[in-house]
Amino acid sequence: MPSEKPMITTAETYHVPVLLKESIDGLDIKPDGVYVDVTFGGGGHSREILSRLGKKGRLYSFDQDADAERNIIGDERFTFVRSNFRYLRNWMRYYGEEQIDGLLADLGVSSHHFDDETRGFSFRFDAPLDMRMNKRAGVTAADVVNDYDEQQLADIFYLYGELKNGRKIASAIVKARSERRIETTSDLLNVTEQLFPREREKKEQAKLFQALRIEVNHEMNALKDMLNGAQAVLKEGGTLSVITYHSLEDRIVKNFMKAGNAEGRVQQDFFGRVDAPFRMAGKVITPTDEEQERNPRSRSAKLRIAEKMR
Numbered sequence: 001m002p003s004e005k006p007m008i009t010t011a012e013t014y015h016v017p018v019l020l021k022e023s024i025d026g027l028d029i030k031p032d033g034v035y036v037d038v039t040f041g042g043g044g045h046s047r048e049i050l051s052r053l054g055k056k057g058r059l060y061s062f063d064q065d066a067d068a069e070r071n072i073i074g075d076e077r078f079t080f081v082r083s084n085f086r087y088l089r090n091w092m093r094y095y096g097e098e099q100i101d102g103l104l105a106d107l108g109v110s111s112h113h114f115d116d117e118t119r120g121f122s123f124r125f126d127a128p129l130d131m132r133m134n135k136r137a138g139v140t141a142a143d144v145v146n147d148y149d150e151q152q153l154a155d156i157f158y159l160y161g162e163l164k165n166g167r168k169i170a171s172a173i174v175k176a177r178s179e180r181r182i183e184t185t186s187d188l189l190n191v192t193e194q195l196f197p198r199e200r201e202k203k204e205q206a207k208l209f210q211a212l213r214i215e216v217n218h219e220m221n222a223l224k225d226m227l228n229g230a231q232a233v234l235k236e237g238g239t240l241s242v243i244t245y246h247s248l249e250d251r252i253v254k255n256f257m258k259a260g261n262a263e264g265r266v267q268q269d270f271f272g273r274v275d276a277p278f279r280m281a282g283k284v285i286t287p288t289d290e291e292q293e294r295n296p297r298s299r300s301a302k303l304r305i306a307e308k309m310r
Helices: 020-027 044-052 066-071 085-094 111-115 141-147 150-161 166-177 185-195 198-217 219-233 247-259 289-294 296-300
Strands: 034-037 058-062 078-081 100-106 234-244 278-280 302-308
Touching: 020 044, 020 100, 020 234, 020 302, 034 044, 044 058, 044 100, 058 085, 085 100, 085 219, 100 219, 141 150, 141 166, 141 198, 150 166, 150 198, 166 185, 185 198, 198 219, 219 234, 219 247, 234 247, 247 278, 247 302, 289 296
Parallel strands: 034 058, 034 100, 058 078, 100 234
Antiparallel strands: 234 302, 278 302
16 A cells, blocks of 8 residues: 655644634633643644633643654643543642643544554554554554454444444454464555445544554543543533544543433432533534634534533
């Protein structure tokens, strides 16, 4: 498979912020408040938060990817946390921040990851099957493809990729790897290409890669841990602003904001009143046609905002 010419990455091109104004407006920034951006990336959202903070305000931004450190902001009000956002509560305790005023999460994969032909996030490039957000630890997508048993693979493709033919894909992979280890994106595409209808091939391949990425980075469990941490550290009246990109993560966020848990189990008190820790702030916000044209990654984005009630 031919490789595309890599783009030159700057803080501006690392990741184009999605729903920038809407997501930060939703935080209702207090000049002297404490805020957290759990998905720093290129720093676009973080810079907008800092522009609205006063001298006594504080911003903590998380990112586990070493590449994001190139974009660290030189501002005494800013602290970069090199960590998975699932450890939010521990780090806030470490920095002595018992409560925060607001938290922003721009979930999914940054433009940088899709455009970096060495990381294996995109099937546009022939690259090693890696897909780790944190290149310093963890198993790679190649490890998953070559070491998981057939049932495990089928479950991943069905649950995380919503692929109805997940069993056939898993079977084809197990058969192919018995002859030769599957090491690259091209290897994986060659094994599975006959299983996708031509008219839906690109969408199905994207789902396959999504499923592997979610498994490699434990994205669903990390998201649940982060949301639980956010509930613990947000002060009453604090705001949670979350941008999602696919139905799996959006369902978790929606349920959490509605009921305080990922499953959406509504709790009631003795009198039958709904006992929810958040109040949804308005309707789901989606990008305008202009933003979608300018930034194709935004097309599937949804912004949900909630206020901590207790």
